[in-house]
Amino acid sequence: MPKVLNKKSIKKNFFSPANREQQAGKWIKKEKGKKGERRTKGFSRLRGMKDVLFDDYKYWDLVINKANDLASVYSFKKMDTPVIENALLYERSTGKNTDIVTKEMYSFIDKNGEKIALRPEATPGLVRAYVEHGMFNLPQPVKVFWLGPLFRHEKPQSGRLRQHTQFDLEIFGEENAVADVLLILIAYNFFRELQINIQVQINSIGCKECRREYVTKLMEFYKERGKRSKLCDDCKKRLIKNPLRLLDCKEEKCIEVRADAPQIVDSLCDTCRNHFVKVLEYLDELDIPYNLNPFLVRGLDYYTKTVFECWPEENEEGGLSESAGRPSELAGRQSSLGGGGRYDDLIEDMGGGRPTPACGFGIGLERVILKIKEKNIPLKKETKDYIFLAQLGEQARRKAFVLFEELRRAGFNIRQAFTKDSLRVQLEEADRIGAKFSLILGQKEIIDETILIRDMESGIQEIVNYKKIIGKIEKKLENGKTKEDNK
RNA sequence: GUGGCUAUAGUUCAAUGGUAGAACACGAGCUUGUGGCGCUUGUGACGAGGGUUCAAUUCCCUCUAGCCACCCCA
Numbered sequence: 001m002p003k004v005l006n007k008k009s010i011k012k013n014f015f016s017p018a019n020r021e022q023q024a025g026k027w028i029k030k031e032k033g034k035k036g037e038r039r040t041k042g043f044s045r046l047r048g049m050k051d052v053l054f055d056d057y058k059y060w061d062l063v064i065n066k067a068n069d070l071a072s073v074y075s076f077k078k079m080d081t082p083v084i085e086n087a088l089l090y091e092r093s094t095g096k097n098t099d100i101v102t103k104e105m106y107s108f109i110d111k112n113g114e115k116i117a118l119r120p121e122a123t124p125g126l127v128r129a130y131v132e133h134g135m136f137n138l139p140q141p142v143k144v145f146w147l148g149p150l151f152r153h154e155k156p157q158s159g160r161l162r163q164h165t166q167f168d169l170e171i172f173g174e175e176n177a178v179a180d181v182l183l184i185l186i187a188y189n190f191f192r193e194l195q196i197n198i199q200v201q202i203n204s205i206g207c208k209e210c211r212r213e214y215v216t217k218l219m220e221f222y223k224e225r226g227k228r229s230k231l232c233d234d235c236k237k238r239l240i241k242n243p244l245r246l247l248d249c250k251e252e253k254c255i256e257v258r259a260d261a262p263q264i265v266d267s268l269c270d271t272c273r274n275h276f277v278k279v280l281e282y283l284d285e286l287d288i289p290y291n292l293n294p295f296l297v298r299g300l301d302y303y304t305k306t307v308f309e310c311w312p313e314e315n316e317e318g319g320l321s322e323s324a325g326r327p328s329e330l331a332g333r334q335s336s337l338g339g340g341g342r343y344d345d346l347i348e349d350m351g352g353g354r355p356t357p358a359c360g361f362g363i364g365l366e367r368v369i370l371k372i373k374e375k376n377i378p379l380k381k382e383t384k385d386y387i388f389l390a391q392l393g394e395q396a397r398r399k400a401f402v403l404f405e406e407l408r409r410a411g412f413n414i415r416q417a418f419t420k421d422s423l424r425v426q427l428e429e430a431d432r433i434g435a436k437f438s439l440i441l442g443q444k445e446i447i448d449e450t451i452l453i454r455d456m457e458s459g460i461q462e463i464v465n466y467k468k469i470i471g472k473i474e475k476k477l478e479n480g481k482t483k484e485d486n487k
Numbered sequence: 488g489u490g491g492c493u494a495u496a497g498u499u500c501a502a503u504g505g506u507a508g509a510a511c512a513c514g515a516g517c518u519u520g521u522g523g524c525g526c527u528u529g530u531g532a533c534g535a536g537g538g539u540u541c542a543a544u545u546c547c548c549u550c551u552a553g554c555c556a557c558c559c560c561a
Contacts, residue, residue, distance in 0.1 A: 044551095044552085045552095047551090047552070047553095098559095099558080099559050099560080100559080100560075103488070103558090103559080104559080104560085121560095121561090150561080152559095152560075152561090154488090154558095154559075154560075155488070155489090155558095156552090156553080156554095157553090157554070157555075157556090158553090158554065158555090159561080160559095160560075160561080161561095164560095164561060165561090166561065234558080248559095250557080250558090298560095299559065299560070309561095310561095335560095335561085336560070336561060337561065338561065339560085339561070362561065363561070364560085364561025365561085366561080367561060368561090390520095390521085392520060392521095393520095422519090422520090422521095423520050423521050423522095424518075424520090424521065424522070425522090426521090426522085427521055427522035427523095428522050428523085429522085430522065431522040431523055432522085435522095438521085438522085440520080440521075442520060443520090444520080452520095452521090454521075454522090456522075456523090459521085459522085459523095461521085
């Protein structure tokens with residue numbers, strides 16, 4: 001005969017020494033650990049990674065919707081590529097000697113012995129897909145919209161995460177300067193419509209040919225008497241490895257030296273100069289504020305001709321940048337919100353077959369959200385009116401469940417808290433979400449075949465026939481609207 | 488990767504060489520059928536490890552994490 005367990009014996013069993021031992025890990029001692037580990041027993045977020053919680057998601061919705069809207073208005077088509085790729089892809093496109101590839105890329109050997117990488121930037125993967133799927137057979141240009149996570153092993157700071165999200169647009173197969181302008185326009189609109197003031201920093205670094213000439217000139221300039229000794233250690237290395245980056249240095253002494261350096265704009269070949277002039281003319285026409293920045297050189301190998309970045313407008317409040325006595329062109333450099341440029345040779349170099357000029361840009365969404373928060377930009381409130389359905393007692397709860405479905409199907413924006421028993425708690429919830437009306441269904445109403453409608457603002461309640469509830473609510477909501485309109 | 492600052496409830500902040508308080512938030516109640524205000528009450532923290540000390544949350548060191556500047560990038 002199986003032993004029948006009464007309440008006492010269950011309790012006794014449950015707390016028996018053996019059972020207690022089994023449970024020991026769970027509750028005898030509170031686990032102590034790091035802040036993030038308190039509840040997770042040793043697992044906390046990886047450095048530089050971030051959880052997006054409910055309250056933050058409203059910002060993400062705002063920003064993602066804006067990106068979606070703009071991309072579709074300008075006829076960009078959304079696509080996605082894998083998060084991991086062969087590491088060689090980035091070495092060959094982004095550049096073997098760039099910081100992104102050498103210092104920051106998450107790369108590892110997978111089980112097949114292949115070197116793979118978490119994507120550190122978007123363009124190479126999209127270019128790979130363009131080539132791999134023969135998109136050069138589509139009507140050109142191919143305009144691509146992408147949004148997703150990127151990974152770089154950096155030392156984290158606010159606005160610098162090891163996983164961040166970018167909104168990215170690429171135009172494949174178009175050499176016209178109008179393409180460059182279109183991208184800048186979209187980026188500009190994106191920020192402006194989110195009420196973030198930015199300034200477009202723009203430069204042209206020429207094509208292979210004229211850049212080679214310029215670099216020679218630049219080297220000659222730096223070789224002149226005693227200039228090299230004035231440079232910082234990094235720049236001494238740059239002189240050999242990547243002279244263009246000399247322009248980019250923020251050391252005061254290097255800035256002094258470079259002041260008289262030849263400017264790349266003066267060395268552009270006719271094609272490149274005409275292209276750049278056209279870009280600038282269009283920007284003037286469109287009234288997009290830009291700053292011609294001869295020192296803007298981007299850290300990726302594939303750029304040609306136009307390069308640009310979007311810097312936040314400083315000095316609105318509490319801007320420290322000027323007071324430090326630094327040249328104003330440096331302000332905001334460290335927190336660029338977006339950037340991009342033209343890469344006319346990349347697709348062909350990656351196996352595209354024929355010359356395929358292209359350009360693209362990316363915007364860092366975490367930084368955008370940070371700016372939105374920083375500036376307290378008000379989010380649009382939900383305009384639709386909520387109705388809350390409260391119930392009291394088991395019988396009413398059952399009926400309310402059914403009613404809820406009915407009202408939902410009828411298109412009302414209805415909410416509930418059926419797990420709660422007390423009416424007070426339910427009305428609190430209704431208040432918290434800002435419900436316009438609460439419907440209250442209890443024992444009394446069920447007997448009378450009625451239901452209560454409570455106006456949450458005035459507290460005025462009305463008893464109505466249960467069967468006529470839908471019409472009643474419709475009327476109430478409409479009344480509310482006409483009142484609003486008359487205001 | 489380099490340098491600096493910081494680390495106390497869920498959040499924002501206190502105090503203290505003798506193991507910690509508040510506000511807000513959250514839960515329960517005041518009201519067994521009524522939210523916003525109020526009152527009562529409860530849960531909840533010294534990032535980790537080591538050292539000095541009779542005694543460390545407090546002083547020192549290391550680690551970890553966050554922030555700031557740089558490098559670089561979005």
